[in-house]
Amino acid sequence: MRLFDTELKELREGIMAMAGVAEEMIELTIQALAEPSPAKAEQVNHLDRKMDEWELRLDQQCIDLLALRNPAASDLRRIASSLKIIPELERIGDHCCNIARRVGMVHPPILAGNDLERLGTETRSMVRRAVDAFVSNDAALAHAVILSDDSVDALYGKLYRDLLRSMLADPLCIERASHLILVIKNWERIADQATNIAEEVLFILEGRNAKHPYLRGDSVE
Amino acid sequence: MLIPTVPETKPIKLSVRNMAFSYGQKKVLDGLSMDIHAERVTAIIGPSGCGKSTFLKCFNRIHEVSSAVNVSGDMKIDGVDIYRGGIDEVDLRRRVGMVFQKPNPFPKSIYENVAFGPRLFGVSDRTTLDGLVEDALRKAALWDEVKDRLKESATGMSGGQQQRLCIARALAVNPEVLLMDEPCSALDPIATAKIEDLITELKESLTIVIVTHNMQQAARVSDYTAFFWLGKLVEMDLTERIFTTPRVQMTEDYITGRFG
Numbered sequence: 313m314r315l316f317d318t319e320l321k322e323l324r325e326g327i328m329a330m331a332g333v334a335e336e337m338i339e340l341t342i343q344a345l346a347e348p349s350p351a352k353a354e355q356v357n358h359l360d361r362k363m364d365e366w367e368l369r370l371d372q373q374c375i376d377l378l379a380l381r382n383p384a385a386s387d388l389r390r391i392a393s394s395l396k397i398i399p400e401l402e403r404i405g406d407h408c409c410n411i412a413r414r415v416g417m418v419h420p421p422i423l424a425g426n427d428l429e430r431l432g433t434e435t436r437s438m439v440r441r442a443v444d445a446f447v448s449n450d451a452a453l454a455h456a457v458i459l460s461d462d463s464v465d466a467l468y469g470k471l472y473r474d475l476l477r478s479m480l481a482d483p484l485c486i487e488r489a490s491h492l493i494l495v496i497k498n499w500e501r502i503a504d505q506a507t508n509i510a511e512e513v514l515f516i517l518e519g520r521n522a523k524h525p526y527l528r529g530d531s532v533e
Numbered sequence: 534m535l536i537p538t539v540p541e542t543k544p545i546k547l548s549v550r551n552m553a554f555s556y557g558q559k560k561v562l563d564g565l566s567m568d569i570h571a572e573r574v575t576a577i578i579g580p581s582g583c584g585k586s587t588f589l590k591c592f593n594r595i596h597e598v599s600s601a602v603n604v605s606g607d608m609k610i611d612g613v614d615i616y617r618g619g620i621d622e623v624d625l626r627r628r629v630g631m632v633f634q635k636p637n638p639f640p641k642s643i644y645e646n647v648a649f650g651p652r653l654f655g656v657s658d659r660t661t662l663d664g665l666v667e668d669a670l671r672k673a674a675l676w677d678e679v680k681d682r683l684k685e686s687a688t689g690m691s692g693g694q695q696q697r698l699c700i701a702r703a704l705a706v707n708p709e710v711l712l713m714d715e716p717c718s719a720l721d722p723i724a725t726a727k728i729e730d731l732i733t734e735l736k737e738s739l740t741i742v743i744v745t746h747n748m749q750q751a752a753r754v755s756d757y758t759a760f761f762w763l764g765k766l767v768e769m770d771l772t773e774r775i776f777t778t779p780r781v782q783m784t785e786d787y788i789t790g791r792f793g
Contacts, residue, residue, distance in 0.1 A: 316790070382749055384776045384788040519778030 316381050323373050323394060324447075327401070330366035331443040333359055334401045337408040338439060338502070342432040344415045345495070353412035363405035370398045389519060393512035397446065400505045400512075404439060407498040407505075417491040422478050423471070428496070431467050435499045438464065438506035445513045457510035458522065464503040471496045546571040546710060546740040547592060552606035554587060554764075561587050562764045565606070569757075571709075574732060574741040576751035576772065579761035580792065585744040588761070589712045591615075592742065593629035594622055610710070627654065630703030634715040636695035638687035638702075643670075643679050646687045646698055650706035665705055673701035674731050693724025700731065711735065713743040717750060729754050748788055752776050760784045 337359050344352035374395045377383060383391050421428075438460050445454035475489045475496075511522040547569040554562040562584045569575050577585045590596040591608060594615065608615045615625065627650070638646050647666045656662055666683070670676040675697045679690075687698055696716060703711060713732070717725040732741060732754045745751050751758050752772060759769035760783075768781045779785045786792045 314790070384748065384752075385779055385785045387789050388777060 316377075316383075316387075319373075319377060319381070320387065320390065323370065323377065323391070326366065326370045326373060327394060327397060328443070328447055330363065330370060330398065330401050331439075331446075333362050333366065334404045334408075335436070335440060335443070337363070337405055338432075338436045341408045341411050342429070342436065344412055345418070345432065346429060348415045348419050350416055353415040356408050356412035360405045360409050363402050367398055367402040371395065374398070386516070386519075389516045393516045397509050397512050400508050404502050404505050407502045410498045411495050414491045414495055418488050418495060422485050422489055422492060423474055427467060427471055427474070428492070431464065431471060431496055431499045434460070434464050434467065435503045435506070438503050439509075442506040442509040442513070445510055446516075449513075449517055451514055451517045454510040454513035454517070458507050458514075461503055461507045464500060468496050468500040541570050541573075543570040543572050545569070546611065547742070548607070548609045548612075550607040552591070552604065552608055554584070554591060554605075555603045557601060560764065562591075565766050567759060567766060567769055569740060569742060571740045572736055572738065573756040574736050574743060574754055575757045575759065576755035577742065577744045577759050577761060578746075578748060578751050578787070579767075580787070581746075583761040584764040585761050586714050589631075589714055589742060589744050592710065592712055593626045593631055595626065595631060597622070627706045628708055629710040629712060630706070630708035631712040631714070632696070632699050632703055632716050634718050636692060636699050636719065638690070638695050638698050640686065640688055642684045643687050643690070643698060644683040647701050647705045650702060654706060669701040669705035670698075672704050672735065673697045674727060674734070675701055691724070693720050693727060696720060696724070696728060697731065700728075700735075704735075708739065710740045710742065713741065715744055715746060718746065725750070748776075760787060762787070 337356050340352045340356050340359070343349060344356060374391050377391050381387075438457055441453055441460075442457045444450065445457060472493060475493055479486045479489045514520065514522040545568045549568075550566050552562065552565040553560065565588065577588060579585050587596065591604060592610075592615065596602050604616055609618070610620075610625075610628065613620060639649060641649070644666055647669050648662050651662060651665045656665065667676060667680075670679060675694060678694060679685075679698075687695065690698060696719075700711075700716075717728050720728065729750065732743065735741060736756075743751075743755065755772045757769060758772045758775040760767045760775065760779075760781075762783060768775070768779060768784045770780070774780075775784065776788060779788065783792075
């Protein structure tokens with residue numbers, strides 16, 4: 313294997329490791345919210361430092377590869393997209409921290425049913441599948457992730473309206489509900505980050521920019 | 534063979550259709566077709582021995598000087614066949630200039646190197662020659678460096694200056710096309726950068742075809758890139774497409790260094 317191929321493999325493995333930490337943070341955040349568990353929320357915060365360290369390290373790896381290897385074609389696309397995927401993963405960590413720091417402020421529960429938990433698990437699934445698409449070079453999976461974003465957006469909209477109704481019905485829950493609105497907004501943003509990662513995967517694999525389809529006259533799926 | 538699918542506003546200067554070339558029994562180029570547009574830089578890339586330089590030489594028939602060759606198919610300049618259109622070879626070489634890998638100034642003064650072509654074509658008036666020499670040296674971005682020593686020998690110049698002098702010599706007869714066969718391979722990075730800047734300036738009024746082994750150079754200076762392999766054109770497209778999203782796996786393998 314050429315040295316450059318080894319370096320590309322190292323970059324890919326680094327991104328996989330960083331994505332692994334992001335998935336662990338999401339899992340802990342879901343559990344911290346459901347139980348509720350301040351200890352798990354603290355673990356989320358602790359892991360964020362790891363994410364920041366990964367970001368600096370992998371950014372530098374990408375810059376070094378661009379400067380020293382003059383990549384072209386699919387190599388260039390993979391490195392350029394990695395430079396965009398890395399901050400997406402880092403932002404996922406930040407959003408998890410934003411949710412985790414509200415764990416103690418959203419109990420007792422306001423909403424009946426499991427929609428809030430479902431928002432977390434659907435978002436987790438999107439991130440997992442986006443990372444899987446990157447790891448296994450699976451364009452169909454990346455495309456499916458992009459389509460999933462609508463379902464998370466719809467669930468977010470429903471929860472937002474439910475929380476507004478709760479606040480109107482019971483002003484005593486306004487503070488908890490306000491925190492919950494921020495919680496669901498952060499989940500929705502994580503799903504957007506998963507979508508962005510999936511779009512980068514399509515760029516790596518197919519060389520086409522999947523962002524903003526309306527600008528190309530494509531129907532917005 | 535894949536050719537560009539994007540619309541081009543500049544007219545076709547050189548067109549090649551089903552062209553083949555052989556030295557005696559040895560076929561070097563086969564089934565080549567492409568259009569080269571005016572005021573664009575077209576880079577030819579490919580491994581050693583793929584026929585890039587031979588292809589370049591076919592445009593001004595300079596290979597005929599030394600070898601028994603056979604060219605079939607069509608090669609046209611402004612729609613007139615280069616081989617069968619009744620074009621005078623000497624006039625063709627004035628219209629289609631060439632710069633080689635190694636700078637090859639004549640062992641004469643800087644002035645005489647540039648004045649050589651115009652003299653050959655009958656210019657003898659000193660004032661006219663002075664003007665042509667200055668103009669060519671300015672176009673080759675060399676005037677300021679040599680204006681005070683035009684009578685000095687060209688062989689005393691640096692390699693980069695010698696190569697720009699060769700470009701000036703080609704420009705002095707007012708060519709329409711400039712063929713460049715690895716023009717920077719013997720130059721350091723600073724001299725290379727000067728030649729590359731010059732190529733970008735010259736394409737305002739010239740059609741340039743450059744053969745290069747330096748893929749980054751092709752990426753930096755050219756509008757179109759054609760990839761040759763074993764005497765055939767594998768893919769030709771806008772340079773930015775070749776270097777980001779080539780359509781043929783063989784092109785991808787070559788430009789990413791995974792060839793063979």
